[in-house]
Amino acid sequence: MTTQTDPKYQALLTPWKIGNVEIKNRIVMCPMGGTSLFGWFELGGCHFDKEAAKLFLERAKNNVGLIIPGIAPLRDTFWGKWLWQNPKMFEDLKVFMDEIHKTGAKLFIQLTAGMGRSWAITELIAPLHKNKFTRALIKPIIDTSHELASPSPQPSRWAHDIICPEMTVEQIHEIIEAFAKTAKLCRDAGVDGVEVHAVHEGYLLDQFAIEFFNKRTDEYGGSFENRYRFACEVVKAIKEACGDDYPVSLRYSVESKMKGFCEGAMPGETYTEVGRCMEESERAAKHLQDAGYDMLNADNGTYDSWYWAHPPMYMPENCNLDDVAHIKSCVDIPVVCAGRMDPAVGAKAIEEGRIDAVGIARQFLVDPEWITKMIEDRLEDIKPCICCHSGCFNFSSSKGHANTQDLSDTMGLARCALNPETMQSKKYHIEPAKTKKTVAIIGGGIGGMEAALVCAKRGHKVTLYEKSDKLGGVFIAAAAPSFKEKDRALIAWYIRELAKYPIDVRMNTEITDINALGADEVIVATGAKAKTLPVKGADTAIEAIDLLLGKAEVGERVAIIGGGLTGCEIAYELYLQGKQPTIIEMQDDLITGKGICLANTSYLRDFFKTNQVPVHLETSLCEIAPGSVTVKDKEGKVFTIDADSVVLSIGYTPTPVAKKSKHVHVIGDASKVGNLRTVIWGAWDVCMKL
Numbered sequence: 001m002t003t004q005t006d007p008k009y010q011a012l013l014t015p016w017k018i019g020n021v022e023i024k025n026r027i028v029m030c031p032m033g034g035t036s037l038f039g040w041f042e043l044g045g046c047h048f049d050k051e052a053a054k055l056f057l058e059r060a061k062n063n064v065g066l067i068i069p070g071i072a073p074l075r076d077t078f079w080g081k082w083l084w085q086n087p088k089m090f091e092d093l094k095v096f097m098d099e100i101h102k103t104g105a106k107l108f109i110q111l112t113a114g115m116g117r118s119w120a121i122t123e124l125i126a127p128l129h130k131n132k133f134t135r136a137l138i139k140p141i142i143d144t145s146h147e148l149a150s151p152s153p154q155p156s157r158w159a160h161d162i163i164c165p166e167m168t169v170e171q172i173h174e175i176i177e178a179f180a181k182t183a184k185l186c187r188d189a190g191v192d193g194v195e196v197h198a199v200h201e202g203y204l205l206d207q208f209a210i211e212f213f214n215k216r217t218d219e220y221g222g223s224f225e226n227r228y229r230f231a232c233e234v235v236k237a238i239k240e241a242c243g244d245d246y247p248v249s250l251r252y253s254v255e256s257k258m259k260g261f262c263e264g265a266m267p268g269e270t271y272t273e274v275g276r277c278m279e280e281s282e283r284a285a286k287h288l289q290d291a292g293y294d295m296l297n298a299d300n301g302t303y304d305s306w307y308w309a310h311p312p313m314y315m316p317e318n319c320n321l322d323d324v325a326h327i328k329s330c331v332d333i334p335v336v337c338a339g340r341m342d343p344a345v346g347a348k349a350i351e352e353g354r355i356d357a358v359g360i361a362r363q364f365l366v367d368p369e370w371i372t373k374m375i376e377d378r379l380e381d382i383k384p385c386i387c388c389h390s391g392c393f394n395f396s397s398s399k400g401h402a403n404t405q406d407l408s409d410t411m412g413l414a415r416c417a418l419n420p421e422t423m424q425s426k427k428y429h430i431e432p433a434k435t436k437k438t439v440a441i442i443g444g445g446i447g448g449m450e451a452a453l454v455c456a457k458r459g460h461k462v463t464l465y466e467k468s469d470k471l472g473g474v475f476i477a478a479a480a481p482s483f484k485e486k487d488r489a490l491i492a493w494y495i496r497e498l499a500k501y502p503i504d505v506r507m508n509t510e511i512t513d514i515n516a517l518g519a520d521e522v523i524v525a526t527g528a529k530a531k532t533l534p535v536k537g538a539d540t541a542i543e544a545i546d547l548l549l550g551k552a553e554v555g556e557r558v559a560i561i562g563g564g565l566t567g568c569e570i571a572y573e574l575y576l577q578g579k580q581p582t583i584i585e586m587q588d589d590l591i592t593g594k595g596i597c598l599a600n601t602s603y604l605r606d607f608f609k610t611n612q613v614p615v616h617l618e619t620s621l622c623e624i625a626p627g628s629v630t631v632k633d634k635e636g637k638v639f640t641i642d643a644d645s646v647v648l649s650i651g652y653t654p655t656p657v658a659k660k661s662k663h664v665h666v667i668g669d670a671s672k673v674g675n676l677r678t679v680i681w682g683a684w685d686v687c688m689k690l
Contacts, residue, residue: 003377011347013375016356018066018334019247019294021192024104025065026350026357027371029056029364030297030338031110031195031251032392034413034423035070037096038089046076046083048092051423055414057096059364060105063371066357067105068249068297070414071112071197074178080143083111084181090189097190108249109186112197113175113234116150116204117164117213118157118303120395120403122410126159146171151208152215157262157303159402167204172220172230179234180241183248193247195297196234199288200251201309202275202302205231209284210256210302212274228284232291239292249295250288254281254323257305264305264602266610267316275302278323282330289331296331297359298324299339303598307606310599311340313387313483314572314607318345325354340387343374365392365416365423383418383493386486389597390677391417397598399589406594417677418490420684428684433458437690440465440517442657443525444505445473447668447679449494451523454687456501463519464503467510471495474527474669475676477548478566481573514658521663521690525683528652528669533561537624537646544570544649555644556580559629561621563590567649568604575613582614582641584621584631595675616641665690 005013013025037053038046056067075082083089100107121129121144128134129144138144148156149171150164183194199205207213208230214221220229235248256275257265265271276284285296299320301308311319320339328335337346338359346358363370367383374382392414396404403410412423420428439455441448444466452464470476472491479487498505514522530543542552544566558574560567563585571581583590590608591601608615618634628640656670665686668679 005375008344009347011351021247023065023106028066028336028357028359029064030359030361031068031070032361032414033070036072037069038072048089053096058368060100060103062369067107071110090185094189106192108193108195109191110195110197114204116207118202119147121158122403126402176233176237180237183238184241187242195249198251199231200253210275235292247294249297250293252296252298254327255300256302257300257308262304264606285327285331289333295334297336306599307603312600314603317342366418384486384489391415394595394597396596398592404594420681430457437520439521440519441523442511444471446475447683448525450680450683451687452503456503462503464505465509465511466507477545480548524656524658524666525668526657526670528654528673531651541646541648557644559643559646562649565591584616584619586620
């Protein structure tokens with residue numbers, strides 16, 4: 001039986017044009033750092049990236065209209081070689097473009113002028129830059145002063161004690177020339193167009209455009225025309241080198257959504273814009289169009305309000321649509337809208353003429369076939385993106401720290417917490433098992449379900465044991481808040497997916513003796529239990545999981561002990577419910593752990609600040625009493641906080657039902673407490689070897 005596409009998505013499947021290039025449908029795979037076809041932050045220097053090419057070709061075969069790979073720095077981060085100085089790379093690109101065009105998809109290469117003060121300098125590199133001697137020593141390998149160069153001297157977004165140097169006019173002209181030379185090589189290789197990165201998200205060209213960042217007094221600062229001069233000269237140089245008919249898109253932020261340095265604006269908040277406001281944006285969009293840009297690939301925000309450009313689950317869906325639609329009314333060129341776009345809402349906006357196409361990014365990392373499934377009306381088969389950023393963009397930071405992301409992650413962005421094969425196909429892939437085995441999996445949380453699927457796909461005979469009457473484990477609690485609808489959809493997806501394979505799922509079955517299972521291999525995925533505090537009254541507190549599962553209720557004033565991610569999400573949910581949460585945290589900032597993207601953490605920090613939610617940092621719990629908690633701050637001052645209820649969210653301890661041995665494998669939180677990414681990738685690490 002054939003299925004037809006739901007009519008509400010039909011507008012997405014109509015053709016449109018950028019300049020004279022026709023795109024077969026209105027779904028744009030937006031750029032994501034780490035998916036550059038010229039490699040990403042690799043010690044060996046720029047090269048044609050076969051892993052990224054494989055990623056895009058698979059998506060192209062699954063009905064995407066326009067692909068825009070992740071940013072390609074015009075000058076290689078390591079060793080400082082310019083892209084246009086590598087002709088072999090463009091020869092490989094030409095072969096790849098022939099394959100892309102066989103699918104009917106089009107592809108634009110995104111080229112970046114740089115990041116300036118938004119360059120995510122890491123904890124490893126920051127001290128080397130601060131010391132003049134080591135900065136000079138590493139310059140031939142990585143020129144940190146070049147990477148940080150900004151319109152004017154100003155603090156780095158990531159390391160506030162680093163002052164970014166002012167970019168020289170000579171450097172500006174060198175970048176403009178590199179745009180033109182590189183774009184021509186792209187055109188000659190069969191690339192359908194280029195995208196300029198970016199008067200967007202507070203990157204370098206955006207810093208020049210925004211008066212808050214640009215204090216120059218030369219021709220690239222001051223007046224409106226001067227601030228946008230850099231971006232305008234870039235497109236004019238590209239057109240001169242490639243011809244007026246060669247399409248040039250611009251990544252563009254409609255509004256900056258900034259209240260100040262490292263301080264963003266909440267959705268719906270009344271505030272004074274210090275970046276690009278709508279009035280200037282109306283003028284800027286027309287000015288940039290007149291300079292030669294053929295499309296605006298648009299959303300909102302800067303690195304100071306990063307959650308607009310990289311919306312976490314706390315941001316509303318379609319959060320940028322109204323602003324982008326307004327800008328479309330100011331220009332004659334096509335406008336794409338990105339930012340947690342719901343395809344049905346995007347299709348309606350296209351049908352109404354409010355936008356021209358929908359930009360989607362992270363969903364392509366989770367499920368390469370999602371468009372095909374939508375076309376075939378198999379929406380329930382689409383694995384949902386949960387907006388966690390823990391695989392694709394986990395640049396993390398807290399007070400006093402630069403980017404604390406691990407180097408291995410910095411050098412491997414655009415991977416996916418939920419889909420290990422994304423950008424890692426050599427490491428993670430499904431192969432039939434050489435010897436078919438019986439595999440017993442204890443625990444039906446995400447780790448157990450993922451392990452069951454991988455083992456079943458490899459041909460093993462799988463039995464999954466879950467002691468409760470529900471699959472999902474601790475993730476059921478994690479998915480409980482109102483803003484976690486995608487998490488709940490993910491659990492439902494796993495349950496449906498398990499039913500597609502010959503997996504014996506046994507509910508309400510607690511395993512205490514693994515030897516009685518008679519399995520060749522046993523996978524223990526029994527999770528972790530909540531930690532407790534040795535303080536008076538702790539036994540009267542509510543465990544975070546019990547609250548999330550609805551096993552306990554709280555009063556109006558709630559003290560949350562622990563300002564990690566779970567504690568902050570509970571405080572956020574309670575505030576949305578009209579409660580009065582107070583957060584008590586021993587560290588010097590909220591959510592100080594690695595692997596949680598600054599886009600996610602800065603939203604919560606800004607939300608609590610904007611809404612005056614009390615946050616007591618460097619403060620420890622002394623006692624819980626009826627109606628209050630007693631705490632001690634870093635100066636040793638002891639005081640009480642009124643609280644009708646107290647919620648403990650201080651971490652977890654692994655609870656494996658068996659120890660690791662030759663044929664017993666412990667995964668997920670039962671091995672080491674982590675996040676969804678460590679759970680899923682860890683399951684693959686074990687199951688691929690069975």
